[in-house]
Amino acid sequence: MIAGSNLEYVLSSGEFAVTGELGPPKNGDFDVVREKARILRGHVDAVNITDCQTAIVRMSSLAAGLIAMAEGVEPVMQMTCRDRNRIGMQSDILGAAALGIKNLLCLTGDHQKFGNHPHAKGVFDMDSIQLLGMVKDMRDGKRFQCGEVIKNYEPRLFLGAAANPFADPFEYRPVRLAKKVDAGASFIQTQIIYNVDKFARFMEMVRDLGLHEKVYILAGVTPPKSLGMARYMKKFVPGLDVTDDVIKRLQDASDQREEGINICVDIINRVREIPGVAGVHVMAIEWEEAVADIVSRAGLSARPEPRGIEPCLISSGTIEEVVSKAEEQIRAELEKQVDQARTEAAASRDLVTKEKEKAAGEISELKSQLDRLKDMADREEIKQKQLAEELAKTRAALEKARGVSEAGMVCKSIVEPQGVAAEAAPVSEIVSGEALSLREQRALQSINKGLEALRKILGLTEDQLEALKSFFEAEFLLHMGEGQPAAAASAVPEPPRVQIAEPVPELEEAVEPAAEEVAAAEAEEMSVEAAIEEEAPPAGVAEEPMPAGIPPCPPELSPDEWKRKWVVRLTARGNVLLHKREVQEAESAFRQALKIDPGYEKARTGLERAGKREAVPEVPEEKPASPEAEKEVAPAVEVEELPEAPVPESEAAPPEEKKPEAKRAASLAVEAEGVEISTLELAEEAATLMERAGSIPQDMIMEPASGVIQEVVIGDGEKALTVGGSSALPFHLFEGDMPNSPRIAYEILDMEPEEWPEPLMKYYSDVASDPVAWAKKCVEEYGAEAICMSLVSTDPNGVDRPAGEAARVAQSVVDGVDVPVILWGCGNADKDTETLREVTNLTGSKKVCIGPPTDVNYRTLGATAMAFQLPVVAATPIDVNLAKQLNILLENLGMSLNQILMDPSIGAAGYGLEYTYSVMERIRLAALTQQDDKLQVPFICNLGREVWKAKECRLPSDPLMGDQERRGIMMEAVTASTLLLAGGELMVMRHPKAVSLTESLIRGMM
Amino acid sequence: MIIAERKPMQEILGMTAGMKKVLVLGCRGCVAVCSAGGDKEVSILSSALRLGRKMSGEKIEVLEETYVRQCDPEYLEPLRESGKDYDAVISMACGVGVNFIADCCRGVRVLPGVNTTFYGANLSSGEWKEMCAGCGSCVLHLTGGLCPVARCAKSLSNGPCGGSVGGKCEINPDVPCVWQGIYDKLTYLRQEQNLREITPIRDWRPAGHGGPRRRIREDLLS
C-alpha cells in the first residue's frame, strides 16, 4: 500500500473500480458539497474533487474534499499547475496529507483563457508530469522539490494523472502516458470516451508498452444530458471526440436524459471488455443524481465497503449519530423514570380506589346508621304516642280527680296545648314549663348544634331535621339525668369521620354517579401528578409529626403519603367549592392545602382563581338554603375544565346559517363519529386595523394596489359563481376591495376512487360509483357551491375510458346538479383535448369550466373553450413566467383574460406548499402592484388531490400521529387556508369537514 | 528582433496633455525594422500629434529626430542637454530605449511611444510572431528548435497537453500547437527519444524570476 486509500484498496484487489466527480460550488456553501457527496456516496469508490475546472473560480478542491470525506466519500483531490507555483503546491500537498487526503490527481490544468478570469497570469511553474515527479519525490524521496529533506510526515498520497486518448498526436499519447507512469502516476483517468473504437486502439498501444501492468487505467465516461450538451462538447471542447452516433441517438430519443444514461451505460459495458481497463471514472458534473442509475444499470452497484477514510471534519451525519445515541440514552432514562412514575401512580390509584371503597363503606355505614336513627325515631314516635296516650289517660284521670276533688294544677301546662304529643315544638314548651337546670339547657343546646351540623353534612331536609330534633328533645326530656341521650348521641357520626368522607360528599339523592366518577378521576389525576412531581420522600420524614389540621396518619400509610393525600383532597374540595362559588370556603381549603405543602401547584392556581372569582362578582351568590340547591352536587367535569381556556366549539352550525349548512352540519355530526371538528366561528375583530393603527399615517401601513384581478364567471343561471375581482391582497380589506369571497368546489371523480383513504371515503362510499349521485350528495347534503369533476377514468395510462363515454357521464353530472361544474382532465394533453371537446359538444355552453390547457394543448382546448365561451383552467408548473406565458398564449388565441382561471400547480402542506405560496404571492403582487395585466387572473387551487395523497393522510390512527381523519381534515384545511392567504380564489377540496372549516375561516376573514 | 507597436494615439495625446514642446525620437534598430519606431513612424506620429492638438484648439511644438540606436550610451549623448528643452521626449524605441534615456539623461522627461511586445520574427510583410521568451536557459536543442516556453500557451516541458487537436492549440484554433510541431520535427529528425525523456522542472531564475537580469563579459569590461 502506498497511501492506503480506498481507491488504492479497490484497485489493488482487482475489483473493477468506479470513481465519480464532484465539482465544488462557485461559492462557500458547505451544503452544496455535502449534498453532492451524499448523492454519490455508496455508488462510487472515490470521487474526484475538481480544482477550479475550466479555470473558473470555485471552492478549493482541498476544502471540498474534506467536506466530502466528512460525508464518508473518499476524495481524489485534483491539483492543477495553473494557479500555484511549486511553493503553493507543496504547501497544499502537505496540508492535504495532514488532513487525511490520500489520493491526488496531478493535472496541468485548463488555460485561464477558458475561465472567468481570462486576465489572470497563468502560473505554469511546471507541468503535470513534473508535478507527479515532485509529489512522488516528496513521498518516496522525502524531499521537497528544492532538495531539502522532509524530516518526517512526508505526504503519503496515491498519485493519479489524466490521459486523453483523443488528443493529438494520437501515436504520442501512450508515450506521454508512459512518462506519467514513470513520473509517479499509479492510476490514470482518461478523458470522456464516446469513441470507443479509438479508445480501444489507444489501449492496444498502451498494452504494447506494457503500461496496463504498471498503472490502473480508469475509462472516463459522461452521460450526455441533452443533445445540446453533446453538440457543444463536440464543437467547443478541444480533445473531446463525440461521435455522430451519439448525436444521432440523442436526436432520435424521446427522452434525451434517459438516452444519455443509456449511452453512458453502453460505453461502460464496452470499455469493460477492453483489456487493461481497471475501472471507470463517471463524470456527471451537475448531474450527480444520474450516477447511481448508471452504476446500477452497468451492474456495478455493489461497491466494496469503503476503507481508509479518515475524515478530520465531523460530518453532520456523525454528529446526528452521536446525538441520536445520546437521545436514545436519555429517552431510555426518561422512560425508566416515567415507568417508575407510572408504577407509583398506579399504586396511588390503588390507594385512591381503596380510599373510595373505604369512603363508600363509611357512607353505607352512615346510611345504615341513619336508617337506624330513623327506625329509632319511628319507634320513639310510637313510644311518644303511647306516652301521649298515657298522658291523656292520666289527664283524664286527673281531670276526673279534679272534677272530683278540684285538687291542684298538676301538669296543667303539660297537657294544655293541642294535645298532640308527637309535635316537637310543644315539647320545648313542655320543657320550658318546667325549669331546666343550666346543665340540662346546655346539653340540649349542644344536641341542637350537633343536629344542625349533621343536617349540613348529611344534607337532610328541614322536615327530617325537625323530626330528628323533636325526637332528641323528647328523648332528652324523658330520660333526663338517666344518661340515655348519650346513647342516642353516640349514634351520630363523629365530626372528624364525616370530614374524611368529605371529598365524596354524596348521599342518597345527592349522588350523581357520573359526577362521582369524574371526581374520583380528578382525585386520581392529582394524586398521580403529585406522585410524579414529588421526589421520593427522604427516609427521615416518616418520623415527622403531622402538621396542624391533619388528622393522625392511618397506620397503612406513610406520613408523607398521608400528607400528600390531604393536600390533594383539600385542593379537590377547594375546586368543588370554587365551582359552587363558595369562594371563601374554597380559599380556606386551598390555604390549608398550601400550608401543608406550599409547593403544590394546583392549590396555588386554585387560590389564584378563587381570588379572581371574588374580584369579579359576575354571578349573584346562590342561596344554599333551598333544599334543591343543597341537593345539587357540582358536576365535577367542570372542575376539570377550569384550568383550560374555554374553547368556542359547538357541534351544531350557528343558527343564522343558511338551511343547507345546518343540514350539512347535522349530517356531519351523524357521520363523523369520534371526530369533533365542527364549524368554527372566528372571533370578531374588536378594533379595525385603522383604529389600531392610531396616529400612524395611512400611507405607512397601506399599500393600495393599482391593478384589479379579473372577474371570472363560472356557470350560468342563479347558481353561477363569480370569482376574482379583488383590488387588494387577499383579505387586505383595509387596502382595497374583495367583492367576491373565495369559493370552494367539491371534487368528485368520474369513477370509483381507488386510493381515497377511508376517513375521506366514508362520506362518499354510498355514491362513489355513481358520479351523478355523488355530485348531488355534495350539493344537497354538503351544500357544495360548485363541483369539480376529475375525469381520471380517461387517463390512457389507467382505465383509458373512451372520450365519448366519459363525456356522457360528464354530461349527466352537469345536467344533474344546478351548480357550476368544473371538468378537470386527466393530465394527458391529447386525451384531454379529445374528452373535453366531446363534453362541450354534449353540454354546449352550459355552466361548465374546462381544464387544464397546458402549453402543449392550449391551442385545441382554448379553441374549444372559445367556441362555447367557457372559462378555462390554465395549468402551469409552479412558475411565474410559465403562468404568464400560458395566459399570453391563450389571449393570443383570442380568449379574454376574464375567461381564465390560473392553476399554479399547488403542493400540500409539507409537500411544497411554501413554494406554491411564494409563487402565488409573486404572481399576485405582479398583478396588483406592477399592473402585470397578464397575471390579473384568479387562481384555482386543486388541493384536495394533493392533500389526500400525502402519506400523513393515509397512515392509520396511532397514539403518536393521532386520529387519521382529524389529521387529514386539518391537512386539507391548513393547506386551503394557506392558499387562500396566497390569493387563491377557487379551492377544489374533498373532505366536507375540511370544507366547512375553510368556509368558516373565509367567513371570519371577509 | 524585438517587436513593438505604436501606442494608441489617444494614449499619447493623453500623456502629453498640456505640453507645449515635445521631441518625437525614433530608433533605427528593431523598431524601425518592424515598422514601429523608425524615421517614417516618427514623422507620422509627429503630424498626428500636431493635428490632434490643433483639433482641440491647442498649440504644440513637435520636433522630430531618429537615432541609430537608443540602447547605447554614445548615441544618447546629445540628448543629455538638448532633451531638457522639451516638456517631454517621446521615445519610439523599444522599452529598452525608454529606460536607457531615463537612466542616462537626468532632467529629461521621457515617455514611451510604443508598446514593446515580444521577441519575434517577421513571417511576412506586416506579420510578426513570438518565437522566444528570453527564458535564460534555452532548450531548443531538445525540442527540434521550436520553443515550448514562448510558443506553448502553458509553457509545457513534457509534450502536448490534452487540448492539442489537429495541430492547433486549445486556446484558439488560429494558434498552432508548438508541441505538435516539436513532435513532428523530432520524429522527422529521428530524435523521438527526446519525447520519451522527462524534462525536469525548470529553474525560472534565468527567465527573470530571480530578479533583474544582467550579463557580464569580463574580457570586455573596461
Ligand code: SF4
Ligand atoms: S527556450 Fe527560452 S531562450 Fe530558447 S527560444 Fe524559448 S524562450 Fe527563447
Ligand code: SF4
Ligand atoms: S495545445 Fe500545444 S501549444 Fe497549446 S498549450 Fe497545449 S501544448 Fe501548449
